[in-house]
Amino acid sequence: MDFSGVKIQVVAVYQHSWQAGRTRIHTVPGYPRIQFQHHLWLVEDGSVEFETDDGHYKIGRNEACLLPFTLRRNVFTREPAVWMSLHVIVTVYNNFDLMRNLSLPAHWNMHSNELAQMHSWMKIIIRDFYKQESHVSLKIQGLAHAVFGLSWPYITQNSLSASIHSDLPPWLSQVMSRIGQDPSCSIAALAHDSGFSQAQFRRLFHQYVGSAPRDYLTAKRLEKACTYLLQSELSLREIASIIGWRDTPHFSKIFASTYGITPSQYRQQRRHRETP
DSSP states (O other), X not given: OOOTTEEEEEEEEEEEEEOTTOEEEEOOOOOTTGGGEEEEEEEEESOEEEEETTEEEEEOTTEEEEXXXXXXXXEEOSSOEEEEEEEEEEEETTTBOTTTTSOSSEEEEOOHHHHHHHHHHHHHHHHHTTOOOTTHHHHHHHHHHHHHHHHHHHHOSSOHHHHHHTTSOHHHHHHHHHHXXXXXXXXXXXXXXXXXXXXXXHHHHHHHHSXXXXXXXXXXXXXXXXXXXXXXXXXXXHHHHHTTOSOHHHHHHHHHHHHSSOHHHHHHHHHHHHOO
């Protein structure tokens, strides 16, 4: 499943344990980017219910639920209930709501093996979210993407690729696909092949994506670098060259400023944790 362009940021985590008869009214505070925010629940025991202006919902044991953060609701329990909740910001290219065409709230049952995976991943996210180690944010981000990748087929029949690219003009959709496949490409080449001057390309790219093309390209190069660091024995110089940087120290400096550790430290730490 291609998550290129999708950013999932976990902003808060909760482990709820309510007694029967507890209730809470969820109101919506006013602050920017609220339209991109959602709550993802997974009920471990009992059941939790909520009422909205449009209906009544009951989420039972081993069921998941996705709710827009903007949804005003009265949450209550008729029996003791335990559930996990992730408060996330989900964007496509920093500027679009991935969930904009979905019918929410949505709740679903999962196959037993996928349920076990989702339960394990959410437990780790909640356990480690407030840890200070520099590598933890990478792990949280990866697990959050995995949770949504697992949940997507239960939420909608629409393909993820179609949802990601539905609001992009064809030229930009092709640019995004090209960057995802080969982040070593240059902005000059992307602009030329799209039929724009570099100035026009930068302006239009920022208008749709919400970031400068150089910043987006850098982020994609670093993502590809992480993959090579974990899955290959390539040297740092070879990795830097493949992803479009001939200057290895420059690559290491950008990597460290972004992730808080050097490429070599990233490779060593991740491999050390995966070694029995």
